[in-house]
Amino acid sequence: MKLDDLTTPAALIDLTRMQHNISRMQSQVNHLGAKFRPHVKTSKCLEVTAAQIEAGAAGITVSTLKEAEQFFAAGIADIVYAVGIIPSKLKHVHALIQKGCDLKILTDSVTSAQAISEFGLAHGLTFKVLIEIDTDDHRSGIKPESQQLLDVAAALKLPGAQIAGVLTHAGSSYDLNTHDALVSMAEQERSLCVRAANRLRTAGFSCETVSVGSTPTALSAEHLDGVTEVRAGVYVFFDLVMHNVGVCAFDEIALSVLTTVIGHQEEKGWAIVDAGWMAMSRDRGTQKQGTDFGYGLVCQLDGTPLSDFVVTGANQEHGIISSPGHPKIKISQILPIGTQLRILPNHACATGAQFPQYQALDAQGHVQTWDRFYGW
């Protein structure tokens, strides 16, 4: 199959770029002396994940139990479920562990830690539990210096539960845009997570795993002393948000939406395409960044940006393409009806999620269809 055979909109993976991204991250983490555990929530695709494993990844990170199920069924057993567990989901976790899945769970709450220990005791298994650390005041997790850290550790009691280690995610790195700030955030993420691990050890608890990561910090860390593993997700495709953060170039963005021009509003300089927000997602992550790319940056079919054309508006199945610098351009001559374009997305995780399949394009122009799943 070739590009011409695809109906639009379609989610296109540029395999050359994807392999470059996978190699780049794996080399970086290898160089820093940690294991790499990719977050598969970005792709939710077996073929993409297989390429990450092939390049040297050690296990995977998931954001839902459905991801754990799907990837375990495909033969990957070493899985970290990196969203705080609630007691009502322990039954599902238990079922996966009973089937042989080496599934680690996460908590930052004494209530949940007690429930985990009790469930494990009652059902004759020992959950491996990571304690979530808050290293950047961003979302979930326990402050490394807090009493709560020791309280949660104490509530994880054998035989129902054992402390597998600590885990953090410096999500606020997405708000940065200079190399120095990223290096500093990576060091903050590392040092505070290691500090939490050392506090646990000093207090007599075991703490084998020290897991850190986000795409920007993983690519910016200068050393990872005391860290055992790094997690990152969106690097596999990259996107315009990551471009604005400063960790990728346009020609490293491996995911795009293939679309076709369906009409024009000549006097406004608009081309209408069949990629609306249902294809691009509603993610407007670049809105608050230095350069706002609307709903996406328009590229020619070969993947090179088309001047300063962006998707300036989106309805469900209509995208509006225009050039902010050239509002009075003769749009129907430049982009006649039927023209195929690629749109680079703001956020690869959100855009990929709109599609049941990826169309994987190799360097020879051949296209393979790869399934992705969704839901919970």
Place this chain on the structure above:
Amino acid sequence: MKLDDLTTPAALIDLTRMQHNISRMQSQVNHLGAKFRPHVKTSKCLEVTAAQIEAGAAGITVSTLKEAEQFFAAGIADIVYAVGIIPSKLKHVHALIQKGCDLKILTDSVTSAQAISEFGLAHGLTFKVLIEIDTDDHRSGIKPESQQLLDVAAALKLPGAQIAGVLTHAGSSYDLNTHDALVSMAEQERSLCVRAANRLRTAGFSCETVSVGSTPTALSAEHLDGVTEVRAGVYVFFDLVMHNVGVCAFDEIALSVLTTVIGHQEEKGWAIVDAGWMAMSRDRGTQKQGTDFGYGLVCQLDGTPLSDFVVTGANQEHGIISSPGHPKIKISQILPIGTQLRILPNHACATGAQFPQYQALDAQGHVQTWDRFYGW
């Protein structure tokens, strides 16, 4: 099945509210003397659409050929594909028509009109084509007074194509928020679409169908003289954007996301829930409206709003719930871990699209699972 049996996040339909919404719209359009053709892009669900047909809808509107395929396979033949057709999609349209689907297509372009006529001639069928009219300077379509209207009509030549009528969508009604402005926009949509139809007739073209609609204008129109059919989609569920436009109350919003509290940041007054943007969608439609509901308005399990709690932040699988008026509230006492909540969405079309199934809750508390589809 009951609410307690559901894993979260889940897309919940309150069937009492949905039936109320269906009756309300059907009665309104009946009263105005037009046929009603619901837009099924909102639900992409056979059971929801069956309820609309049962209430009196005459045919459906779709936004993709996949929707046309799925609903035709389920026995609905009278379908309008209300996105401008491109020549490369005519083969797919042809295949559906050959199977017996009474599929009408849409164009606003001379280029496409010529391609439609030529394809029909070459393949021995007569496409039924609606001409798209721009009545509010919003997106696609031809201005009613333009020469282009007559040029497109002239390019739709028998035997390959016939003019089925004119169609418009006053999407800019979503930007309004007073009854008077909505009444005025409904009249503008009606009068300009009827004007286009009359210009075609005066020029000697047939123009049987005069199709108008959007949820806000359909509910606000005072008369529909000259209109044959009305289209609307989101009314079936409503959402917070429609609430801000002024066409529904909170207790008419039939779609919500069932979620569970998974953690807290006590000092910030945050509860973390398992409905992030993957569940809510990235739609922030209320951001530019009079009341910004973040990623959604938090309700108790029975569907009544919980003070002024909204989803103030969202990552992929984490939502952050807080109360702007009460930042220092003791959140873990009010919303302990495990608490189930319903979140009303900004935009029902976008939120529904994140889920493979709806959970349809009836007045007796019983839940049925209804599939929905996605993709193209």
